[in-house]
Amino acid sequence: MNGTAFLNATRDLLYTSGPAYSGWDSLQYEAFDQSGACSQAWLYIYVHPIPQASSSITSVSCAGDSSGAIDVTMLVAGNYLFSWSHGPVTDDVSGLAVGVFTVQISDSNACVLTITDSVPGPSVPLIVNAIVQQIACFGDSTGAIDLLVSGGTAPYAFIWSNGGTSEDIDRLIPGLYTVMVTDSAGCKATLTDSVSAPLLALSLSLQSQHIVCYGDSTGAFISGASGGTAPYSYLWSNGDTAANPTGMIAGIYALTVTDSLGCSLSLTDSIVHLFPALQVQESVVNPLCINSVYGSIALQVS
Secondary structure (H helix, E strand, C coil): CCEEEEECCCCCEEEEECCCCCEEEEEEEEEECCCCCEEEEEEEEEECCCCCEEEEEECCCCCCCCCEEEEEEECCCCCCEEEECCCCCCCCEEEECCEEEEEEEECCCCCEEEEEEEECCCCCCCEEEEEEECCCCCCCCCEEEEEEEECCCCCEEEEECCCCCCCCEEEECCEEEEEEEEECCCCEEEEEEEECCCCCCCEEEEEEECECCCCCCCEEEEEEEECCCCCEEEEECCCCCCCCCCCECCEEEEEEEEECCCCEEEEEEEECECCCCCCEEEEEECCCCCCCCCCEEEEEEC
């Protein structure tokens, strides 16, 4: 016998076949009457095979998607009923997320095969962030975008709206830039960032106040900075750091203005004497006689 059998309390014979056994099985039993007489007989039982099937799994491509599938193939032709743990009653199921799925397959003899499959897939979605380097000085092309890519399935491919195919791009002018990142499983993520720059170029004007009296240090400058990115810092060639320095002697001076982003511009101007030095010439006439009052001094100023 390829199984086990016993009589229950109601004298029903219960038979259980051995694992994976199918076909005819037999058992011999003995029956006793009230007088103790014994008779023997054989019982023949046919064990139907359980359904035979195989399954193939399609993994989920992108984290969070429902692109997984399980395809069940019956190895013996017949009429079968399918009952999946998540509800469907078809042999094949699709639109699956990552997870574990069980199907019970019943044939016309009520024999049941249970298959449990796991649908795998990436657990972390494809994520794209960026660090943007803005343009410091008007008219430059020093912008850059540094991508930070994680998740999905490496390696990654990049397509930028300006035609670039590298992960990071530089030498950018102001504008919007979009990148599409595709991982090795075909999952995609898109990011758009802007590169900005000052709206106006840094400009500088100088107005000098000249010296009226020769030799004085009353010269001054009035400067005017605009554009770029305020606030501004000032450095004169004589070491002064005031925007409008005073108490300056005659000479040539250079001013360099730097904005808060490091853009700089220089101008040179001079302070002069408006008038030459005052010249005084004297003409002396001495008196002819001692104690005379007829001497004189004449001054000529130019």
